[in-house]
Amino acid sequence: MTEEHDIAGSAAEPAGPTHSGFVALIGPTNAGKSTLLNRLVGAKVSIVSHKVQTTRAVIRGIATHDNAQIVFMDTPGIFKPRRRLDRAMVTSAWGGAKDADIIMLLIDSERGLRGDAEKILESLKDVPQRKILALNKIDRVKREDLLALASAANEYVAFDQTFMISAENGSGCDDVMDYLAKTLPEGPWYYPEDQISDLPMRQLAAEITREKLFLRLHQELPYASHVETEKWEERKDGSVRIEQVIYVERDSQKKIALGKNGEAIKAISTASRKELSEILEQTVHLFLFVKVRENWGDDPERFREMGLEFPRQ
Numbered sequence: 292m293t294e295e296h297d298i299a300g301s302a303a304e305p306a307g308p309t310h311s312g313f314v315a316l317i318g319p320t321n322a323g324k325s326t327l328l329n330r331l332v333g334a335k336v337s338i339v340s341h342k343v344q345t346t347r348a349v350i351r352g353i354a355t356h357d358n359a360q361i362v363f364m365d366t367p368g369i370f371k372p373r374r375r376l377d378r379a380m381v382t383s384a385w386g387g388a389k390d391a392d393i394i395m396l397l398i399d400s401e402r403g404l405r406g407d408a409e410k411i412l413e414s415l416k417d418v419p420q421r422k423i424l425a426l427n428k429i430d431r432v433k434r435e436d437l438l439a440l441a442s443a444a445n446e447y448v449a450f451d452q453t454f455m456i457s458a459e460n461g462s463g464c465d466d467v468m469d470y471l472a473k474t475l476p477e478g479p480w481y482y483p484e485d486q487i488s489d490l491p492m493r494q495l496a497a498e499i500t501r502e503k504l505f506l507r508l509h510q511e512l513p514y515a516s517h518v519e520t521e522k523w524e525e526r527k528d529g530s531v532r533i534e535q536v537i538y539v540e541r542d543s544q545k546k547i548a549l550g551k552n553g554e555a556i557k558a559i560s561t562a563s564r565k566e567l568s569e570i571l572e573q574t575v576h577l578f579l580f581v582k583v584r585e586n587w588g589d590d591p592e593r594f595r596e597m598g599l600e601f602p603r604q
């Protein structure tokens with residue numbers, strides 16, 4: 292994940308050695324993944340409010356604990372991608388997990404290994420990364436059942452650690468964070484601490500508009516355009532105002548992007564706004580501008596904005 296390293300330079304990091312890395316949180320539906328993330332990415336932390344796309348995974352939240360920055364990823368494609376957004380984001384089954392430093396499997400200890408949990412354990416066997424297990428909802432089960440479940444799961448996969456937690460009341464969650472903070476590799480933080488909240492969402496929004504642009508104009512505008520989100524303003528009435536710029540390289544391309552009487556840009560804007568409203572579950576006011584910027588394709592900054600590594604050669 293070298294592209295994120297590029298961003299790390301401006302992070303407000305604590306003194307002393309820092310740790311950082313990606314944790315893929317997986318588990319059957321209803322295991323308590325969202326509840327756990329809300330807790331772990333809680334008070335001290337900035338949450339990425341919506342689902343966010345990096346190259347292959349979905350960043351759900353970024354937590355800081357001691358000197359570590361822990362980036363939690365969702366890997367929705369492992370099972371049945373239910374939501375449209377999930378499907379759109381999943382490029383390959385274990386996509387996100389491949390880039391994770393640690394894979395954390397969350398199991399509902401009341402349900403045990405029935406159904407999906409067993410299938411996931413099976414498929415985890417061949418995954419090379421360090422794996423940990425968290426048995427959730429321990430407030431609902433007896434201790435001896437928990438121990439039996441822990442050893443049953445460890446027969447499938449040799450977990451580095453097994454935690455017993457309650458995402459709901461917080462029990463055991465600090466232990467998980469202590470472990471992650473010290474086990475993730477030493478290195479600079481991936482994201483600036485104070486810029487976490489909407490930066491990735493801006494990228495996702497730009498990506499959606501770029502897709503609409505491409506769908507409509509790919510024959511005329513092959514690779515000569517790119518989209519940036521310039522403004523993101525949450526409004527009191529619950530809506531959001533998003534301003535984006537479509538960069539093209541030449542005046543002739545600007546004409547194409549606008550279309551006759553602005554028809555192309557209007558259609559792109561409508562399609563993008565619709566999808567953004569669905570994803571964000573709020574009213575979106577989208578404003579698109581087309582600007583000519585020569586040679587944007589040679590500008591490393593533009594690549595970084597898109598979360599891409601700048602090809603050196």
Ligand SMILES: Nc1nc2c(ncn2[C@@H]2O[C@H](COP(=O)(O)OP(=O)(O)OP(=O)(O)O)[C@@H](O)[C@H]2O)c(=O)[nH]1
Binds near residue numbers: 456458459
């Ligand atoms: N008793 C108890 N309930 C919990 C705990 N953690 C989560 N829950 C409940 O379990 C249900 C499912 O939790 P979610 O966090 O939505 O589960 P999820 O894994 O994100 O589910 P999907 O988004 O469907 O994959 C909710 O009703 C939670 O309140 C826990 O530690 N104890």
